[in-house]
Amino acid sequence: xxALFTIENFFSxxxxxxxxxVLGFDNLLYISLESQHVPGNKRRFVQQTGIGIAVILRIGLxxxxxxxxxxxxxxxxxxxxxxxxxxxxxxxxxxxxxxxxILYTAVKEIFHMMMLGTSNGSGHDMPKRSVSSVIxxxxxxxxxxxxxxxxxxxxxxxxFAVMATAIVIGGVLMIWVAEGVSRFLRKNRMYEVLGLxxxxxxGIMLLSEGAHLAHLAFFGFPVHPMTKTTFYxxxxxxVLTDMxxxxxxxxxxxxxxxxLNQKSKE
Numbered sequence: 064x065x066a067l068f069t070i071e072n073f074f075s076x077x078x079x080x081x082x083x084x085v086l087g088f089d090n091l092l093y094i095s096l097e098s099q100h101v102p103g104n105k106r107r108f109v110q111q112t113g114i115g116i117a118v119i120l121r122i123g124l125x126x127x128x129x130x131x132x133x134x135x136x137x138x139x140x141x142x143x144x145x146x147x148x149x150x151x152x153x154x155x156x157x158x159x160x161x162x163x164x165i166l167y168t169a170v171k172e173i174f175h176m177m178m179l180g181t182s183n184g185s186g187h188d189m190p191k192r193s194v195s196s197v198i199x200x201x202x203x204x205x206x207x208x209x210x211x212x213x214x215x216x217x218x219x220x221x222x223f224a225v226m227a228t229a230i231v232i233g234g235v236l237m238i239w240v241a242e243g244v245s246r247f248l249r250k251n252r253m254y255e256v257l258g259l260x261x262x263x264x265x266g267i268m269l270l271s272e273g274a275h276l277a278h279l280a281f282f283g284f285p286v287h288p289m290t291k292t293t294f295y296x297x298x299x300x301x302v303l304t305d306m307x308x309x310x311x312x313x314x315x316x317x318x319x320x321x322x323l324n325q326k327s328k329e
Contacts, residue, residue, distance in 0.1 A: 162269030
């Protein structure tokens with residue numbers, strides 16, 4: 064037990080917590096958006112319960128992956144047709160299904176925002192769902208997002224206790240931040256659109272990663288995963304574009320208001 068309390072394990076723990084924070088952004092965004100499907104007085108409960116259950120299952124997943132890593136990465140289904148070939152593993156199938164669901168969720172919410180996004184002039188209102196269904200989806204997607212962070216953690220250290228501690232601390236930080244992000248999105252409704260498009264990019268990233276893990280190739284060209292660098296670059300571009308568009312729109316509205324005032328004086 065004393066061997067766990069070493070300088071090496073301490074720095075490994077710090078690195079794992081940082082890794083959880085960096086890789087957990089897309090998960091946090093999903094949780095914040097998903098929790099808006101329940102009434103305001105239930106959101107905090109949904110976030111805490113969903114993340115809490117997911118942390119427990121993450122530790123179980125970590126334990127399973129340590130002992131079954133070869134089975135997770137072993138091919139389950141291999142195929143080759145005229146223009147497409149691939150070899151699916153359990154890991155690749157989970158990532159692909161997660162990416163498909165994230166894409167579906169983002170496109171559905173964007174469509175809802177465009178077609179039905181007005182409620183007594185108050186802006187976009189998320190369609191309500193049951194508390195249990197929202198918690199279930201938060202837990203499922205948390206596990207999907209956790210695969211990469213757990214596999215990365217296993218490359219940094221072999222100590223189960225260190226990895227489990229990092230998962231617990233990461234979960235506590237996520238619970239602490241999730242409500243703040245959700246509150247920010249509610250107060251700044253225009254950023255919901257930005258959040259949904261970021262979620263769309265996350266879905267594409269998961270699809271490309273899953274296809275790469277499955278060794279999918281179309282017409283002889285293999286699918287390459289979207290790197291985190293590319294993801295964060297696209298994220299910065301989306302945020303800057305939204306900021307510039309917002310300021311430009313405010314200036315146009317101000318000029319229009321000045322013209323109307325001038326005409327009324329004449």
